[in-house]
Amino acid sequence: xxxxxxxxxxxxxxxxxxxxxxxxxxxxxxxxxxxxxxxxxxxxxxxxxxxxxxxxxxxxxxxxxxxxxxxxxxxxxxxxxxxxxxxxxxxxxxxxxxxxxxxxxxxxxxxxxxxxxxxxxxxxxxxxxxxxxxxxxxxxxxxxxxxxxxxxxxxxxxxxxxxxxxxxxxxxxxxxxxxxxxxxxxxxxxxxxxxxxxxxxxxxxxxxxxxxxxxxxxxx
Amino acid sequence: xxxxxxxxxxxxxxxxxxxxxxxxxxxxxxxxxxxxxxxxxxxxxxxxxxxxxxxxxxxxxxxxxxxxxxxxxxxxxxxxxxxxxxxxxxxxxxxxxxxxxxxxxxxxxxxxxxxxxxxxxxxxxxxxxxxxxxxxxxxxxxxxxxxxxxxxxxxxxxxxxxxxxxxxxxxxxxxxxxxxxxxxxxxxxxxxxxxxxxxxxxxxxxxxxxxxxxxxxxxx
DNA sequence: TCATGTCTGTTGGAAATACAACGTCGGAGG
DNA sequence: CCTCCGACGTTGTATTTCCAACAGACATGA
Numbered sequence: 428x429x430x431x432x433x434x435x436x437x438x439x440x441x442x443x444x445x446x447x448x449x450x451x452x453x454x455x456x457x458x459x460x461x462x463x464x465x466x467x468x469x470x471x472x473x474x475x476x477x478x479x480x481x482x483x484x485x486x487x488x489x490x491x492x493x494x495x496x497x498x499x500x501x502x503x504x505x506x507x508x509x510x511x512x513x514x515x516x517x518x519x520x521x522x523x524x525x526x527x528x529x530x531x532x533x534x535x536x537x538x539x540x541x542x543x544x545x546x547x548x549x550x551x552x553x554x555x556x557x558x559x560x561x562x563x564x565x566x567x568x569x570x571x572x573x574x575x576x577x578x579x580x581x582x583x584x585x586x587x588x589x590x591x592x593x594x595x596x597x598x599x600x601x602x603x604x605x606x607x608x609x610x611x612x613x614x615x616x617x618x619x620x621x622x623x624x625x626x627x628x629x630x631x632x633x634x635x636x637x638x639x640x641x642x643x644x645x646x647x
Numbered sequence: 648x649x650x651x652x653x654x655x656x657x658x659x660x661x662x663x664x665x666x667x668x669x670x671x672x673x674x675x676x677x678x679x680x681x682x683x684x685x686x687x688x689x690x691x692x693x694x695x696x697x698x699x700x701x702x703x704x705x706x707x708x709x710x711x712x713x714x715x716x717x718x719x720x721x722x723x724x725x726x727x728x729x730x731x732x733x734x735x736x737x738x739x740x741x742x743x744x745x746x747x748x749x750x751x752x753x754x755x756x757x758x759x760x761x762x763x764x765x766x767x768x769x770x771x772x773x774x775x776x777x778x779x780x781x782x783x784x785x786x787x788x789x790x791x792x793x794x795x796x797x798x799x800x801x802x803x804x805x806x807x808x809x810x811x812x813x814x815x816x817x818x819x820x821x822x823x824x825x826x827x828x829x830x831x832x833x834x835x836x837x838x839x840x841x842x843x844x845x846x847x848x849x850x851x852x853x854x855x856x857x858x859x860x861x862x863x864x865x866x867x
Numbered sequence: 868t869c870a871t872g873t874c875t876g877t878t879g880g881a882a883a884t885a886c887a888a889c890g891t892c893g894g895a896g897g
Numbered sequence: 898c899c900t901c902c903g904a905c906g907t908t909g910t911a912t913t914t915c916c917a918a919c920a921g922a923c924a925t926g927a
Contacts, residue, residue: 457679490795493811512791514783522815540775556776557762563783564735570790571732575710577797578836580885581913590792595742608875618915623876625914639875800915801883828905838885843906845884859905868927875922884913887916897898 429459433457433482434534439558443551454549462527470526475513477535481505484531489524512563514538544610569611576615582625585615590635590642599645607640649679653702654754656726659778663771674769675760682747689745695733697755701725704751709744722748732783734758796835802845805835810855810862820864827860 431448434440443451457484462468468486469475479486481503488500495527500523502511508610509525515538541559544552572592580586593602604611612619631637636643654660663671668736670671682688688706689695692831699706708720720743723729729745735758761779764772792812795848799805809831811821824831832839849855857861 493807512784512787515780516788517781518788529663542773542780552763555765556780559780560735561737561784563780563787565733567783567787567790568738569730570787570794574790574794574797578837579793587713604724607873616800617661619878621879624878627876630907642902730909803883839885839904840906840908841884847906870927871925872915873922873924875920877920878918880916882913882915884910884911886909888908889908890905892903894903895901 429482429532430611431482433505434480435481437508438506438562439478439480439508439555442554442557451549451551452534452536454551455532455536456546457536460533462533462534464527466527467509467524468527468533469521469523471522471524472520474519475510475521476510476539477537478514478541479509480508480510480534480536481526482530482534483533484527486531487526488530488534489526490522497524501532508562510631511559512566513606515559515563537572573614582615582617582621583615583629585613586622586625586629587634589615590644594644600646602642603640604642605640649702649752651702652854653725654700657700657728658726658730658782659698659700659731659775662774663776667771670866671753671769671771673757674765674771675756675820677754677756680753680755681748681750682753684747686747688747688753689730689741691744692740694739695730695741696759697757698731698734698761699729699745700752700754700756701727701729702752704747704749706751706753707746707748709746710742717744717768724834731779733788735779737782769832793834802837802841803849805837805841806845806849808832809835809853810864820866822862822864823860824862825860 431452431546433609435445440448440451443596446560448589455595462484469479471489483505485502485504486509487502489497490500491497493531510521513521519600524571539581541552541555575592576588577586578639590602590604593604606614615622626635633645635645650719651672655665660668660671680688682704686720689699691709691711700847705722705724706729707722709717711717712757730741733741733743739789759771778854794804795812796808799808810822811823814820826834829839830842833843835842846857851859853865855865
């Protein structure tokens with residue numbers, strides 16, 4: 428019996444008791460596959476008819492731009508999902524690729540098996556569907572939040588938009604962000620040194636105060 | 648019996664026969680409300696526990712930025728959904744507001760009623776859930792596509808990223824885009840005249856050819 | 868203690884963008 | 898036919914950002 432401990436961290440299986448996991452997987456016809464570092468798990472252009480779940484290791488989500496450069500969009504670790512939006516939307520050809528960034532173990536579940544209640548009425552499908560809805564919706568909200576930062580035209584506005592968004596979410600004027608400078612710059616799609624410069628300006632203008640990852644909004 | 652003709656265009660009710668709509672709505676406990684132009688349909692901070700569907704008229708989705716400016720994110724017409732991601736994600740306080748941009752009629756359906764099968768087993772809930780998954784997933788993909796354009800740092804890259812994305816989706820090197828120049832500039836968050844300038848440059852460089860809304864990619 | 872590496876802020880020149888202003892084109896309506 | 902008006906492209910200038918290089922702070926480990 429394979430090690431499924433990562434699934435307890437997987438939002439798709441939230442609310443499913445550990446003892447129910449194994450029978451659920453046979454009901455879902457989940458297939459576990461192994462991949463060595465660098466192996467292509469889902470190729471760009473393939474039909475993404477199943478949801479992928481990372482059990483061990485990490486995978487890159489990649490996409491080619493118009494120059495032909497393969498670009499890393501994000502990295503996903505144990506318990507993480509991939510290709511779930513593509514599967515739910517019924518996309519024919521995946522616009523992105525999935526590549527093993529380390530040796531990894533992947534669980535694949537056919538999308539139809541999740542939504543169609545199984546004959547034995549195991550009763551867990553409604554939970555999975557509910558979870559899937561929540562996952563998609565939360566990702567949706569996160570994407571909109573990021574978009575709101577990126578639509579700003581100046582670096583100052585982008586940073587302030589990000590910080591105010593975080594502060595609103597935490598209901599507080601002091602926040603600890605999960606990025607270092609380079610990470611924040613990448614998130615906002617700006618140059619790191621430019622970001623540092625603009626942060627200094629904002630501090631001199633009395634709008635914010637900060638030290639490393641800790642920020643304080645100084646609204647009037 | 649109210650006019651529900653807009654619902655045939657609503658992706659949430661795709662695949663539901665017209666004659667089934669009325670009983671389905673009573674089963675969903677859908678409530679129809681009227682709003683005059685400018686009325687607040689969902690206030691920022693309210694709990695979005697139901698999905699909104701525009702039957703007639705149009706609504707704005709608005710959000711305040713950190714200056715206190717109320718900003719219009721998008722406009723939604725007959726058959727369109729709003730607050731669906733917020734409801735599915737179980738958000739406590741809405742970060743956006745919904746305001747009637749014209750006199751309008753709104754149908755609200757409690758989120759739980761959609762996912763929980765009704766006692767009379769009307770059999771349509773699985774269709775609704777499937778539709779909801781598809782709506783969220785497609786919106787997800789659209790957001791990622793837009794993000795991919797906006798993460799580019801130069802206007803040329805943003806435009807090319809957009810055009811190549813559209814061309815890939817249409818499987819063709821010639822595309823008619825649904826924007827005029829100002830619309831495209833807004834979508835890419837750049838200045839309109841700067842966009843025009845960069846488009847000229849791209850044409851002189853022999854990378855694209857265009858006339859009004861019609862574009863042609865001249866890859867090698 | 869010293870060497871090393873990482874993270875951060877700063878600086879100056881090059882490049883890109885925003886912004887305002889203007890000319891042209893083509894359609895709508897009198 | 899003419900005028901008006903909006904969409905589009907072009908130009909020049911001010912502003913902003915990028916980019917490369919460097920310096921200081923800090924942690925780690927020999």
